[in-house]
Amino acid sequence: MSLTKDSTDKAIILVIDDTPDNLVIMSNLLEDKYIVKVANRGEKGLKIARSNSPPDLILLDIMMPEMDGYEVCELLKADPKTADIPIIFLTAKNEVDDEISGFTLGAVDYITKPIQAEVTLARIKRHLAIKMVQDKQRDAATKLRNQLIYMQKISSMGQLTAGVAHEFNNILGVISGYTEISKMIVEDIQDDNCKDDLGQNLSAVEKGVKKATHLIQKMLVYCNQHDLNERKKIDVKPTVDVINDVLSTLDTTDNAKTILTVSSCAENIKIDSIALNQIVTNLVNNAHYAIKNVPDGCVKISLEMIELDELQCTACGNVISGGSHIELSVADNGCGMDYETILKVFDPFFTTKPVGDGIGLGLSVVSGVVHQAGGHIVVDSKLGEGTVFKLFFDK
Numbered sequence: 001m002s003l004t005k006d007s008t009d010k011a012i013i014l015v016i017d018d019t020p021d022n023l024v025i026m027s028n029l030l031e032d033k034y035i036v037k038v039a040n041r042g043e044k045g046l047k048i049a050r051s052n053s054p055p056d057l058i059l060l061d062i063m064m065p066e067m068d069g070y071e072v073c074e075l076l077k078a079d080p081k082t083a084d085i086p087i088i089f090l091t092a093k094n095e096v097d098d099e100i101s102g103f104t105l106g107a108v109d110y111i112t113k114p115i116q117a118e119v120t121l122a123r124i125k126r127h128l129a130i131k132m133v134q135d136k137q138r139d140a141a142t143k144l145r146n147q148l149i150y151m152q153k154i155s156s157m158g159q160l161t162a163g164v165a166h167e168f169n170n171i172l173g174v175i176s177g178y179t180e181i182s183k184m185i186v187e188d189i190q191d192d193n194c195k196d197d198l199g200q201n202l203s204a205v206e207k208g209v210k211k212a213t214h215l216i217q218k219m220l221v222y223c224n225q226h227d228l229n230e231r232k233k234i235d236v237k238p239t240v241d242v243i244n245d246v247l248s249t250l251d252t253t254d255n256a257k258t259i260l261t262v263s264s265c266a267e268n269i270k271i272d273s274i275a276l277n278q279i280v281t282n283l284v285n286n287a288h289y290a291i292k293n294v295p296d297g298c299v300k301i302s303l304e305m306i307e308l309d310e311l312q313c314t315a316c317g318n319v320i321s322g323g324s325h326i327e328l329s330v331a332d333n334g335c336g337m338d339y340e341t342i343l344k345v346f347d348p349f350f351t352t353k354p355v356g357d358g359i360g361l362g363l364s365v366v367s368g369v370v371h372q373a374g375g376h377i378v379v380d381s382k383l384g385e386g387t388v389f390k391l392f393f394d395k
Contacts, residue, residue: 010035011128014055016045016072017090018064022113026059029117030124042067046075049082057128059111062091062098070105077106084134086127090115139319168212176209237273239266239303239328246280256288256297263304269326269393271373279369282362283330283389289353290334290387300331308392313376315346315367320376326395331388337381345379 013034015026023038030036037055039045042064049055058076062069069089076082088109089102099110108127111120183202189195240262247258269276284299291297306327311320337345337352344350346367351360370377370391381387 011056012037012053013057013059013124014039014045014048015059016040016042016064016069017059017061019061022061022090025115029115029120033121034124042069042072045072049076049085050079054082055085056131057124058085058087059090059124060087060107062089062102070101073102073105073107084131084138086131088123088127142317172209172212175205179205179209235273236268236270237276239268239276242273242276243280243301243303246277246284250281250284250288256291256294256299258284258288258299259301261300261302261304263302265305266303267305267326267395269328269373269375271369271375271393275369275373279366279391280328280330282366286362287330287332287334287387290332290336292334294334296333298333300329302329302331303327305395311376311378311392314342314379315377316371318376320378320392324395325392328391328393329388331386333386336383336385336387337379338383342379342381346377 011034013030014037015023015030016039017023017026018040020040023040027036027038037048039048043066045058045060049058060069060072064072069091073087073089076085076087083106086108087106088111089107090111090113091098091102092113102110108130109123111123179202182198186195186198186202189198240260243260247260250258271279280301284301287299288297291299304327306325308320308322308325308327310322312318313320341352345363347360348364349360350364353360366389367377370393373393375391375393378390378392379387380390
C-alpha cells in the first residue's frame, strides 16, 4: 500500500482509543501536521482502515472493551489490504511481556501513556518515513515482477508464433506455386465455360493466399518486434502524414465518421513510420469494428502535447512518469469493454471477434511496437459507451 496522500499531501493517521479524552488529546497534537481519523472502538477502527482511504499509520490503544488492541492488530495484519500499515500501540502498561506480545503481532513501536508530545511526534515521523521507503521498494519490486512476467509471456508466445508462422508460410508457398501452374494449364482449356469456372476458383484461391500471407506477415512482425537488441535506423516521418496515409487507404464498410484533431503544439512521434502506420491501422480498424452496429458511430483520432500525472500502463503494468508527453489517442463510441476484457486485450491471440474476423494479434503488435519506441498505453472503456486508447510518447 503506497503512502496515502490527499490534495494537501498530508499523511493520514488513525487513532483507535475507547477514551474520548485521549482521542481529543491525540487529535489536537496531530491535526496541524496530519489528517487525523478517530475511532472509539476496535470494530470501527477496522472499518476505517479497510476503507478506500486507508490510514498511513495507526495509533492503537491496547486496553479496550469488546475487542482489545491485540485482537485489532492481529486482524489488520491478517488482511492483505491493511497488513502493511504500521501500528504503534498506545499503552499504560510497561511490562516487557506486553511489548513482546505487540511486536510478535506485527506492531512497529510502543508509546507509553501519558504521552509525551515531542517523543510521539518524532516516532510517528520516523515510522512514516520508513513506510515511504518500504512502499517505494514494494512498488519497484512489483514493477520488476510485472515486467518479468510480461517479457516471459511475450518471449514464449513469440517463439511459438514464429514456428507456426514459418511452417504456415511454407504451406502457402506450395499452394501459391501450384496455383500458378494451374493458371497456365487453364489457359490451354478449350471449353470457355469450364475455363471461366476454373479461373474464378483459382482467383478465390489467390485471394485466400494473399489474406493468409498478410496474416503471416503480421505474425512475423509480432515475433520480430521483441528483439530489442537489434535496433535498426528508424525512418521518422511527420506523424500527421502517416495518420492521413492510413485514413486514405482505410477499407471500412461502415458509414461512420473518422475525425482527426491535431493540436498546434503537437510534435512528431519519434517512431519508425512503418511501425506508426501499423499502430494506427490496427487501432482504427478495431475502432471501426466496435462501431459497426452503432447508428451514429464515430472514430476520433487526436494528437497533442499534454502534461501527464503518473499513470499505470494498461499493457505492461509499469508506472508512466509524469511530465510532458505526446499523446496519440483513438476513441470510438462503440460497444466498449468490461474491466476483465481490458486486462486481456494485449495478450497474444486474445480476441473478442468471431472466428474468421481476427486472431488476436493486432493489439499485441501495437503494444510491442509502442513499448519498443519507449511509449506506454492507457485504455479507458465502458460497456455500451465506447473505448479510447491513449498512447504516450516522450517528446
